[in-house]
Amino acid sequence: MGDSDPITARRRAPVDSRPAVTVLAGFSPAATTAVARLLQRADPRLVSVSHDLGQVRDGVIRRVVRTSAEVLEDEVETLLHGCVSCTLREDVLPTLVRLSRTRPESDIVLLLPRVVEPEAVAGACAHCEVGGRPVTDAVRFDSYVTVVDAASLLTNLTSADDLRDRDLHAAEEDDRAVADVITRQIEFADTVVLWGGPEVEGFDLARAGVLLERLAPWATQVAVDAGRQIDSMSLAARLRHTGRHNPRVPGMNGRALEGYAIAVHSPEPDCGVVSVLFEARRPFHPARLHGALGTLAAETLRGRGQLWLASQPDTVIAYESAGGGVGMGSLGRWLAAQPAYRWAEATPDRRAAADLGWDAFFGDRRTVLAFVGLDFAGDALTERLAGCLLTNQELATDWTGLQDPFAGCFPLTED
Structure with a gap:
């Protein structure tokens, strides 16, 4: 059948050996971290990368890299400027590239700090290089997942608070509203995890699910009942290696x-x-x-x-x-x-x-x-x-x- 045979063509297609990155965003650190730990329970080789921005306004961040079994890195870094974009450019992206070289057999789950919008990560990847080469030469961004805590969703969406009101602003000029950050996290996602529990049931949980569908109708919604035992393998199958991220799709604006x-x-x-x-x-x-x-x-x-x-x-x-x-x-x-x-x-x-x-x-x-x-x-x-x-x-x-x-x-x- 020659080269026109689709089966032969698939066999000859090059294998993508780049580590896959699953980006986890969310305004509830507890829920986002819980999802990351479940993914690592399903795959002990999976490496998580997280950043503490508690001192970012002073130009200081803390980076933790770990597997399910051990902490690989726990480092405090000083940035040239204290802001989210500098964190992405100077530490987050270089860390992903470095891990792709030192642990090429391991995929990565990137936990974004609660005030970071996933579109900022995608924008940094599109415009920044590490070592003179695009970040996507080293890793592939498989999916952008936003974890939403059903218990606090409506309270935060109806809040008039700015990040500054909760001492969460990432820089002195950061005037974003809490509701702005949460909606942008949801809208950019290709997968939304609705993290529920015994405190949110019945109508309230159903309403949260419909609200997420209306805010991000293009995203796959995955409901998780945190009040019951969670099948980590099943959750991982729905969140990882989905290929849902399409870099051609623009941001909300x-x-x-x-x-x-x-x-x-x-x-x-x-x-x-x-x-x-x-x-x-x-x-x-x-x-x-x-x-x-x-x-x-x-x-x-x-x-x-x-x-x-x-x-x-x-x-x-x-x-x-x-x-x-x-x-x-x-x-x-x-x-x-x-x-x-x-x-x-x-x-x-x-x-x-x-x-x-x-x-x-x-x-x-x-x-x-x-x-x-x-x-x-x-x-x-x-x-x-x-x-x-x-x-x-x-x-x-x-x-x-x-x-x-x-x-x-x-x-x-x-x-």
């Missing part, structure tokens, strides 16, 4: 722009959880949207997506809300606002998404927003957003000169 879904539209409550997807091809009136932001954030647990303002028609604007706060920022220019020769600089996914939805008047400009929360009126929220769009009469005028409360907030770099 870029998903809609690249043509990926950002939510499921499920406006009818399921265990009280509501998920609304709002899409529009006309721009927002800046003043009306500005006036609605507080209500949108207060009524929902999470908002995310992209939008465009009539007053800033060249700019893709990222939107997110959590913990009652709102964040917005520039994602650059719409393709329709760029000369055609610059389109080649965009990813193939973005160009394909733009082509599929191209509008004769507005090009690739469009709003895609999602809101997830408890017992809010989905139809009313949709009507509120629709009321913030330009009317037909306003579209017929010169709407680019509207009074703009967002003026100067989303500068574009002139290339």
Whole structure:
């Protein structure tokens, strides 16, 4: 059958000998550590890497590397600068590469500190080198797993606390909210572990499961009852060597722009959880949207997506809300606002998404927003957003000169 035989081709395919890395994130250190220990119980060769950032603001971190049987390293390191990105660049990634060389037969489970978002790890891997070579030359990132403690999930998602309020901020300028960190950990995951126990049962546990499905519908959900004996081999089979991580998939802010879904539209409550997807091809009136932001954030647990303002028609604007706060920022220019020769600089996914939805008047400009929360009126929220769009009469005028409360907030770099 020759080289065209698929069985022969598979036999000749090179074996990937790089150690596989399972990244464990989560805001509950106890639950995340418990999952890591269960994985190591199932595979005694598995090496765990964890970092204590208790003194990171002083430029000091503690690294612990261990197997199920022994501690291999317990070191205190001083960084050039005390921040999460420096920790990743100066210690986490070099440690992974070093372990791939000293223990090539062992896979790795990387336990992220509770305030570290997994997207930061993926970003560091995409842009940083160790010894002049990409990190992925030495290891392969198999899966990003977020462990969620069902007992504290809703309390933290509804909290208005910043990390600073709990003395968890990783740097003096770290102004992230607790709810922001937790939702981003969940959203970036390809696998979510719902860590339950006897204190959370029945409706509350079911609601937590639905909430996680709405926050990360693309992730595989694995439920663990910590109140019973856990089969470590079964858990390991569901979390390791899944190949679920796809480095091409962008982070949350870029998903809609690249043509990926950002939510499921499920406006009818399921265990009280509501998920609304709002899409529009006309721009927002800046003043009306500005006036609605507080209500949108207060009524929902999470908002995310992209939008465009009539007053800033060249700019893709990222939107997110959590913990009652709102964040917005520039994602650059719409393709329709760029000369055609610059389109080649965009990813193939973005160009394909733009082509599929191209509008004769507005090009690739469009709003895609999602809101997830408890017992809010989905139809009313949709009507509120629709009321913030330009009317037909306003579209017929010169709407680019509207009074703009967002003026100067989303500068574009002139290339």
